[in-house]
Amino acid sequence: MKKLTVLSLAVTLALTGCSSDSDKNQNSILTVNNVIAVGSEQCVNGGVTTQTGEDTNGNGILESSEATSSNLVCNAPATSLSSEQLASLTSNAWFSDAQTKLATTKTANASIVTESGKAKNVILFVGDGMGISTITAARILAGQLEGEMGEEHQLSFETMPYSGFVKTYNVDAQTPDSAGTMTAMASGVKTDVGVIGIDEAVERGNCVSGKGHELVTSLELAEIAGKATGIISTARITHATPAAMYAKSADRNWEDISDMPASESANCEDIASQLVNFEANLKARFNGVDVDGIDVVMGGGRRHFLPKDAAFNSADAVSAVEGDRTDNRNLISEWQGQYPNGTYVMDQTGFDAISDDATKVFGLFNESHMQYEADRANDIAGEPSLSQMTEKAINVLGKNDKGFFLTVESGRIDHAHHAGNAYNALNDTIELAKAVQVAMNNTNPEETLIVVTADHSHVFTIAGYPKRGNPILGKVVGVGETTPSLAADDMPYTTLGYTNGGGFRNLGSETDADVGYNFAPVTGRVDLTNVDTTTPGFHQEALVPMSSETHAGEDVGVYAIGPGAHLVTGTNEQSFLFHVMDFAADLVKTANDKVAQ
Secondary structure (H helix, E strand, C coil), X not given: CCCCCCCCCEEEECCCCCCCHHHHHHHCEEEEXXXXXXXXXXXXXXXXXXXXXXXXXXXXXCCCCCEEEEEEEECCXXXXXXXXXXXXXXXXXXXXXXXXXXXXXXXXXXXXXXXXXXXXEEEEEEXXXXXXXXXXXXXXXXXXHCCCCXXXXXXXXXXXXXXXXXXXXXXXXXXXXXXXXXXXXXXXXXXXXXXXXXXXCCCXXXXXXXXXXXXXXXXXXXXXXXXXXXXXXXXXXXXXXXXXXXXXXXXXXXXXXXXXXXXXXXXXXXXXXXXXXXXXXXXXXXXXXXXXXXXXXXXXXXXXXXXXXXXXXCCCCCCCCCCCECCCCCHHHHHHXXXXXXXXECCHHHHHXXXXXXXXXXXXXXXXXXXXXXXXXXXXXXXXXXXXXXXXXXXXXXXXXXXXXXXXXXXXXXXXXHCCCHHHHHHXXXXXXXXXXXXXXXXXXXXXXXXXXXXXXXXXXXXXXXXXXXXXXXXXXXXXXXXXXXXXXXXXXXXEEEEEECCCEECCCCCCHHHHHHCCCCCCCCCCCCCCCCCCCEECCEEEECCCCCEECCCEEEEEECCCHHHCCCEEXXXXXXXXXXXXXXXXXXXXXXXXX
């Protein structure tokens, strides 16, 4: 029925006033339309029953005994709702926000690039230890720092149109380490715990066993293809994650020659040396290729590049003897000798002075790891933030007409979690999100693939039943309550916690999470009633007391924008990410063509 005029229990009388018997009978015929409600057993969508009969008693009402015919007509199913019916939805912010997201998703799907090689540039961001719970908690903290309730906030990479999950296990381990996981992302091949740039045939710690099993990384392919290349990390630049892009090592701990047994150093090159000799090593592996070395290297780990001699100490050396190398080599000087027009910097002042026309930059900003973002202001000589280094790298690498490949690691998210300090882990995650935003602002999404992921997660939890907007670093306060909830032991507890680790520390304004290692692991619960858990120096309680908190084994997230980003969906092996980047930039084919020449 397109349209139905309904008179509920209404009577339609046809009386003409004529006096003949036939006319009286005709004029006594009554028709009644009865409305059937929506949802009734007779008509799910509602309808009308029309009854007809003679008003034999003349009372003007068609009684059931007088009805001689009945006709049921059900309404057709509704094909649309009226604006009035939709008002409760369309006027709701959750509904309208989802509609906006839907439109954005449709636009992204309509612009998918199905052809390989359309990405001129590739940037891989790795939040070391940045599991899903870390992202969620950092999102809330970032929103609360901006005056929001927090839960509705989004980090920069969460706005990317494509996302999925990555399985992080190593070939020999259910819960992984950074060496094996980053090797998978860098080369497309999974390998063992503690092994860098070599496949699973290697025996960890046995240098010779890795010979002939070295893998080729996306950065090396980009270098051979003629692109500019760069590596940034807030950890030591020789640490497992950044090293997996340029080094081949049977043990991730061989950061300099002093870390290697004599039997192994006689046959293999330490990681720091491999970084400085990257160009020569790549030419030796692929005879005749024309490469010019990594163009931007910035991070910590200066001690692995300097001789073990106080005469070589930098201005901000923390140790009496900064360098660790026992072979008397000064790798910083060697790098400067290879690239006389390059720029070496070691502090904020030097970083700020990097010229606009620089094409080679080597920055080592700390003896060991760079500072946590919250602790950066306390650095003796000053050091740049992750977002500042990202912007500088893009400016330097962007001068290459063939494009660039850049890896950016926020390495200290992992270290803060190991120390059981959520404050620093979350603040370093927020800084990573700022660096991603810088990359998005300074590149063209039509020619740049940006991938954001983690190498693994941590045993970091968000628990209890805190009310919306409750401080994410605070104690649990329930919905409708104003005082902290109490556990079965009559003590309050925090929303954030760890399954294992050193546990509770109350270090107040201390912004260096590593200070927590100065104390023995805490066993059992602690009364937090009079403790401010939102301070930088608070370390969350841990269920299982250990000297250091551990990695976790669950999947991590991956987010992407740009050519090839649509391939980032579903749940994937970690090694799949290499193949996404290869598809986007055609790295293998282009490098093969160059080698063939």
